[in-house]
Amino acid sequence: MAACIDLSRIPHIPGRLHATNNPYQRYGPKGFMETKILPNDDLYVRVDLPGVPDDAIRLRVDAVRQKVVFFSGEEVLGDGDNAHDVREYSGTAGLGCDCCEITGVDAKMKDGVLRMILTRVKVKDHDNNNNKCTHFLPPNAGKSGRYDVNSLVMVEVEEHPYVVKGRKDTLATNRTSDGCFRFSVDMPGVCSDDVFVIPNQNEIKFYGENKEVYEHDESCRIFLGAISNRQCCSFGIPLLSHDIAWDAEFGVLKVRVSPPPRNNHN
Structure with missing residues (x-):
């Protein structure tokens, strides 16, 4: 069955950058972390941890600071990935009150997305007349963006604040000893069925959308970008003569561009 992309669903966003946490995110809630107070007063937390397997996250409650500490094992190392790019994450989310x-x-x-619902109970009254307590809300990391089409100055993309080991950038590229070019793009929330990779003679375009939206998320997220043929072509060989393969796992799109085999005939 042929697949197609409904580009009419993508709203027009002036400029090239939608959010400073990911230069390829064109739509949806921005930031490395999203927090929301639910109607029952629970706290919903969404954290982007691209590359982390579904069973590799660990949690513990810090009873002193009233926060949840989350940390991960190492990101899965794929064939041809650089070992120094493998990431580990650690961070906190929780309450900011003492009641x-x-x-x-x-x-x-x-x-590649950790979603948590934190339940709480009131253990003491406030000292003042204000009956509402505060919640710990992290800095709006990655939520700013550039929308000025007349400006040629790009906003600097923020590094992932919860990476404690490995690369902090959204995009990773490398060439292998056999002449292949590889690049990885963080698309948290996107699975392999939600990704399209479209090469032409000038570039490799990629599109990802997390179609399965969690009930407490603001909306889906859409990622859109391209890699120029000057970055991924072997010298003197057209891009479409290469073998281009891709897959998405744990919120990371991985693309391999392999040159054609050499002709050993005289």
């Missing part, structure tokens, strides 16, 4: 305690954490890791 409540975290009583439960319902967490799920899928496609």
